[in-house]
Amino acid sequence: MNPEVYIVAATAIAVGLILAAAGLGSALGWGLISAKTIEGITRQPEMRAQLMTNTFIFAGLMESFPFIVLAMAMWFVFGNPFLAAIR
Structure with missing residues (x-):
């Protein structure tokens, strides 16, 4: 075969694994952020405003992770450097 x-x-297999890992990592991150925020609010209800602010900041950072990984995966799909090496 060629x-x-x-x-x-x-x-294609590697890109699928990369995107699956990014999705799983993002889901785990969201779960941990939400769980720790709720835990912090139940321990100190007067800190709710500060905890929510931090939660939204960290949630924004967590959202950027899958998009960065998606951009890297699309680079492998459309601009595959390994194909250029054998041509």
Whole structure:
């Protein structure tokens, strides 16, 4: 078989694994952020405003992670550097 087929197939599998890991990591991050915020509010209800502010800041940072990983995965799909190496 043509080596390009193997490279494209391996890249497709790798991109799928990368996106799955990004989704799982983001979901775990959201769960931890939410759980710790609720835990902090139940321990000190007077800190609710400050905890919510921190939660929204960290949630924004957590949201950027999957988009950065998606951009990297799309680079492998559309601008595969491994295909250029064999041409």
